[in-house]
Amino acid sequence: MNQNAFGLIFTGEGNPYMRDLTLSRAVAAVPFGGRYRVVDFVLSDFVNSGIRNIGLITQRNYHSLMDHLGSGKEWDLNRKRDGLFMLPPFSTKDNTGVYRGDIDAFHSVMQYVRHSSQKYLILSGSHTIFNTRFNAILKQHEESGADITIMYNEDARFNPEEQNRDLRLLFAEDGITVRELEWNPRYPRSNYRSCEITIIDKSLFEDLVEESYSRGGIDFVRDILLTHVHDLKIMGWRYDGYVARIDSVNTYFSHSMELLNKAEAGDLYNPDHPIYTKVKDETSAKYGANADVHNVVMADGCYVDGTVEDSILFRGVTVERGAVVRNSVLMQGVTIRAGARLDHVILDKGVTVTAGRALTGYEGLPLVFRKNLTV
């Protein structure tokens, strides 16, 4: 158990490549994997690592996050000492209530950081999904004497058209000390990408943030990590498990489809590291007499009497008789009426597709329909 670390998750980042999926919510609150939100994974990583003090910074559209996380009960984080702290923005004499960047946000929650009794801070973003424990990275951080340790993995995927918060690590000859960092590079020289997990001593974090803030620094990666890459001892910790970066509609779609392949995304199903989420008390999924379902991940509360193949069905989805759904992601409460046909489509919560409609996207261009729309 790592009693000597606490977590700070920044969920404020916007991302235009997520299109309609983040119209009314933060990336952290985007539904993923049939019954989860993106933030559930990193939050469960913290809990499964024995970390019981977690601050979650929200801004803009945080209603759905607040609603989802509540008191932190489902994560066992409704504790008397420590627990889950929601840190929404508030207006002060030097803050208008909207953060310019994460340094701004860190500065305004410094009270929480100072009051935390643990020595190490685990900083996390909220668009990277993986299922691990932070025990090993904390141990390395402690033993190596690093000022900052960044969790990374090897990821050859690169799409310059949809680059978002892409931090790459270049190592010295020892293979562990970071020699250089690249931030959204046009021509990346490294496939080692940050998993948005940064470990840093609390006191150093305080100094760096306050110093940078006073000079107008905005972005933690750009204005602190990149600035100090040569005068701080920054190290990498390699993670070889499954990592999903939800940084565009396309990556959202392709990572969703990877969930159908346990050999690929099996880490996310590790029974020793359960992923916690808000419980909805749905009944079991129900299959009708005409159901024809192949290669599908399906949550509770669904009713399927049609054909569904290679798809993800969230809680409470209905697929009526004669409807055909292929290669699609149907979020909570979606209804597909009789005879409708879907291929390569992402339907946000509560969308209804009326009888007989045909919607077809393509692998590199899945169609997205925003929340509660009727097609």
Next chain:
Amino acid sequence: MMKKRIVCMLLAGGQGSRLGVLTSSMAKPAVPFGGKFRIIDFPLSNCVNSEIDTVGVLTQYRPLALNSYLGTGQHWDLDRSYGGVFVLPPYMTEHDGRWYSGTANAIWQNRSFVDQYDPDYVLILSGDHIYKMNYTSMLRYHVEYEAAATIAVLKVPMEEAHRFGIMNTDEDGRIVSFEEKPKQPKSNNASMGIYIFNWKLLRAYMERDDADETSENDFGKNIIPAMLNAGEKMVAYPFEGYWKDVGTIQSLWEANMDMLGEDPILDLNDPSWRIYTRNPVLAPHYVGKNAKVRDSLVTEGCTVKGDVKHTVLFCGSAVDEDTKVRDSVVFPYAKIGKGCVVHKAIIGENAQIGDNVRLGEEPKEGEVIDNRLTGDIVLIGNDVTVPSGAVIPRGAVVTQETLCQFVNGGANA
């Protein structure tokens, strides 16, 4: 302390011996039901949905399993600062201590639990029925009729009335007589084992009953007849809807099957009356490329690669490739291997069925099966490992002990 208007006492007592090996390690109310639930979730959820927030659960059989299942009650929204859910096993005092000798005695021994809330009414439930009921409507009825006791009744088919406690009423719904399992029933108003009493009055009757050495300290046998004889005003509250005693293997199987079909007689997917349960933390279920699933219930943590029809799969269960499952109930975390054929079976929690196993076969000639508890249903006990290639006839009860008579080709045991 603030007073509570009504407190619920849930009789979860029984070992449920008619459920055989399913209750060898847990009390009947903890038996799984309907894909996600345990039997006790039904009375508890009914309480919460009826805005009754103080529930005592009376048990003397393996209280640990029930205790750890209920926890703080948070899954039923019963983690209250005043009230909530409490497991009440028998206990010792400085004078004496004894097992619960009957249903009424269980309440009597815990009178101080009820007294601390100073309630006007007490609701008595039994923990082995599947139904959705608004107890507050029943309480309203009780108050309106100014009754001393109200007993919920259900119209059952006349030809089955002899299996129930029958309440004979006058035209106003007042109970005039009560017969336990009558040979010649006068009416078909079956008692559902759901009572509301005025607490002070019940307390007085229980005190008298406790002093009576000959009494069995039972509600049906002693308390209710005594109140009727004394001329107390007792009324029958008519209930309409699904209600099933799941105290036998046959009825447990039937009640699970009642959830299937296009317009099921038991529909639990009802947002206005949810049944709450302790949710396992499991991923959504996965249906494989060559799977075939029809007319079934499947829930979180399941993996289905075979052909499943008219079946209820519970959380974490798995059906492997080339396996056919029909008309069955597969309890949590049970796994069925490749190439199996399963007909009309209840497979216990965490049971492991090997490859090419056949369950529910025609018995071989001369094979004698003890099916007194099971009828034509195959019952695989909790945690039993059935080795590959085994052939189990219908009606058989398979435990780790009886397993050898089915796998070594021996039908003579």
